[in-house]
Amino acid sequence: MSRKPNIDHVFKIIETNLGNWQPEGLAIVDFNFKVWGVRGDVPEDVLNFYRRFSLSEMHVGDTVHNNNTFMMKATDKIGVIVVMKNTHLSMLSAINLKGRINALSDLYELEKKIKTDGEEPEDGETYLRSAEIFLKEEAYEIASDFITLAGFHYLLHDQPEKAKEQAERALKLCKEKGITSYHLTFALSCNEACNQNLEKAEEFWNQVRDKYSEQEKTLVDEAIKKAKKMKSLLHRFLK
Numbered sequence: 001m002s003r004k005p006n007i008d009h010v011f012k013i014i015e016t017n018l019g020n021w022q023p024e025g026l027a028i029v030d031f032n033f034k035v036w037g038v039r040g041d042v043p044e045d046v047l048n049f050y051r052r053f054s055l056s057e058m059h060v061g062d063t064v065h066n067n068n069t070f071m072m073k074a075t076d077k078i079g080v081i082v083v084m085k086n087t088h089l090s091m092l093s094a095i096n097l098k099g100r101i102n103a104l105s106d107l108y109e110l111e112k113k114i115k116t117d118g119e120e121p122e123d124g125e126t127y128l129r130s131a132e133i134f135l136k137e138e139a140y141e142i143a144s145d146f147i148t149l150a151g152f153h154y155l156l157h158d159q160p161e162k163a164k165e166q167a168e169r170a171l172k173l174c175k176e177k178g179i180t181s182y183h184l185t186f187a188l189s190c191n192e193a194c195n196q197n198l199e200k201a202e203e204f205w206n207q208v209r210d211k212y213s214e215q216e217k218t219l220v221d222e223a224i225k226k227a228k229k230m231k232s233l234l235h236r237f238l239k
Contacts, residue, residue: 007037007139010107014080017103019096025083028107029071031055032213036142042083051210055079061098070094075107124153124162140177144170144187149216151190156223160194167191182208189220198228 011026025040033051050071053064058073068090071081082097084090131146151166170187173179189204202224209217 007134007137007142008039010104011037011039013104014082014097017097017100018082018093021084021089021093023082023084023093025081027081029055029079029081030213031077031079032215034213034216035211036078037139040083042081046081046083050079050081061101063094063098065090065094072097072101074101074104078107080104080107124150124157124159124166127153128166140173141179141181141183144173144177144179144183147173148183148187148190149219151194152220152223155190155193156219156226163190164194167194182211186211193224193227196227196231198224198231201227 007028010028014026015023023040025038025042025046027038027042027047028036029047029050030036031054033055035047046066046069049066049069050064053071055073055077058064058079060073060075063070063072068085068087069081069083070090070093071079072094074080080097082090082093084093127146127150131143131150134140134143134146147166147170151163151170154160154163154166167187167190171184171191174184174187185204185208189201189208191201192198192204193201205220205224209220212220
């Protein structure tokens with residue numbers, strides 16, 4: 001049985017391999033620039049800067065610098081964004097991390113959960129299995145996303161009761177764990193869609209859609225589109 005990655009443990013390994021300097025913020029992203037975890041302060045403008053670069057076109061160990069931050073490709077599918085106190089420490093810590101890139105083996109465990117373009121899309125049960133893995137690791141924000149994705153999947157495939165159940169579950173998790181970031185907005189979008197408040201659902205979704213992969217965007221767009229069509233047909237029938 002393969003060992004499950006622990007997000008906090010992965011962050012600790014990254015910090016250790018930066019050298020003797022404590023980072024101000026760390027983020028783990030995949031090749032679709034989905035954020036899989038954040039520790040400390042990683043400002044939105046830093047994330048937006050690195051969204052310009054394609055991890056798919058970089059080699060493992062390649063690094064992009066910007067002032068006191070850098071992004072390094074750590075595995076075939078995963079990048080690490082680091083925020084340091086100043087530019088000098090950023091350069092030094094990047095050199096250290098690149099020299100110890102093989103020490104980040106736990107990232108390969110996380111990588112196994114990331115779908116590559118062209119692979120079969122996830123189904124509802126697969127999303128929920130992924131959610132359970134991250135719940136056990138106490139990576140609650142990621143888990144809430146997978147639960148929400150399951151909700152949208154069920155909505156798209158004409159299983160409204162299952163969709164609503166997962167949407168409510170994602171919102172409950174956000175409330176219990178104090179999640180107030182874009183993960184909450186994503187869950188709200190699914191919940192509104194399940195309640196046929198489709199304009200509100202689309203409004204929430206448009207606020208956060210750039211946080212998600214192309215496959216996930218397609219799923220949500222199609223689910224909302226289908227819900228709109230069904231609502232329109234029902235409206236005509238009831239006239």
